[in-house]
Amino acid sequence: LCMLCVFTAAWCRRQRENEMHKQACVVLPYFSNLYYKFNIRRLFDYGVKNLTIMDVQETNAKQYSTTTTTTYQSTLNDKLENCDSQAFQIMQKEKRRQIEGIELIASENFPSRAVLEALSCSLHNKYAEGYPKARYYGGNEFIDEMELLCQRRALDLFRLDPNEWDVNVQPYSGSPANFAVYTAILGPHGRLMGLDLPDGGHLTHGFYTEKKKISATSLFFESMPYKVNPETGLIDYDELRQTALRFKPKLIIAGVSCYSRHLDYGKFRSICDEVGAYLMADMAHISGLVAAGVVPSPFSYAHIVTTTTHKSLRIEKKLPTGVEVMYDFKSKIDQAVFPGLQGGPHENAIAGLLNMQGKVW
Structure with missing residues (x-):
């Protein structure tokens, strides 16, 4: 419908002002039956360069005539x-810069061609608000299939x-995913601690x-930093x-962006149990190493684990959020992600995540 409205607007601008309303209205009833079948579909299937929009006079979709035909160049x-x-x-x-330069930024990486193809696929077009088997739009049977497979592969x-x-697997990137966890677990002005x-x-x-309060986390929640020992450079537990x-x-929060040692x-977890807190591990920078089993995994201790996927996992800026089922966080975090903070998920990005998880797995 949005595409038709664009075409209709361009058409009407070339008509006399007193004809605009009439001609725009008579086209709309034929969108699902005629224009989609004979024009829009051909545009995508065969790559036609011209789209013909007709001035329809009949009200029966099977019997119509045209008085004028206007051809527009399609891009x-x-x-x-x-x-x-x-x-x-x-x-x-930018592509040449990346190819010819030496990239030493640890949080960057190069996704595969298959991931880039997934990011530009037709899944980009689909609105899929909600979760598998509980969407607000129709036509999501394949979206559900893909998202459920992505969840299984992530586990x-x-x-x-x-x-x-x-x-x-729906959060758009790292920052909003972390914020969704805080929203779900803490509520307004809840207290958290993270490495300074x-x-x-x-x-x-x-x-x-x-x-000044820099991060939105410190604006909407009460935060207290913990620090490293200035002499050893290690976290002072x-x-x-x-x-x-x-x-x-x-x-x-057990998570870092610039710390060269393993986290204990x-x-x-021992400190969290003593003070009655939940433990969230943000393993964004080391998730690829965790998947490979070469660094300690947080899953044996954390209640919640978040990670981006475009760093050591070489995918794109997507962030799965893992939660222990026994603590009943799932419904709260799902609610915080959608409809709390996001609208429709980026299904093309989920497709890229699905592809790379299959390769790593």
Whole structure:
């Protein structure tokens, strides 16, 4: 319908003002029967360059006549370099920069061709608000099939029992996914603790300065940082425990963005149990290493685990959120992701995630 409205608007601009309403109205009833079947479908299936829009006079879809025929050049099948050379040139320059340069940014990576194909596939066109078997739009049977398979592969990738863990693959990226967890677990002004940003933490773990609250996490929730020992550069778990006993957080985050040592998830969990907090592990930077089994896994200790997939997993900026089923977090986090913070999921990105999980697995 949106596509037809674009065509109708272009058509009406070329008609006399007093004919616009009549001609726009008579086209709409024929969209599902005639225009979609004979024009729109041909445009995509055969790559036709011209789309004919007819002035329909009859009300019966099987019997119609045309008084005028207006042909418009379609750009739906044009290559980017032909329809927007400026944007194309910028993209080509960035591609050359990546190929010819030496990339030393640890949080970047190069997805495969198959993942890039998935990101630009027809799944991009589909609205799929909701979750499998509970969508708000029709025509989602294949979307459900793909998303359920993606969930199974995510659990397999990290060797998780589906009876103990569940996963949400819809968050758009890392920051909103973390925020969805906070929204689900903490509620307004709930308390959390994360590693301070200057000590190797992440913005979304509650960062603020003496003069300003930087992250939205520190705006909508009460956050208290824990720090590294200035002499050793290691997380000071004793100081973390003392701070947690005083602050009484509901959530402690075991996650880093710039820290060169393994995290002791056992110590984190022990502190959480002592103060009555949940443990969330943000393994965004090391998820590929966790999947490969070469670094300690947080799943044996954490109540909730989040990760991006475009770093060491080489996929794209997508973020699955894993939750232990026994704590009944699933419904709360699902609700926080949609409809709490997001609309329709990016199914093309989920397709890219599905593809790469299959390769890693």
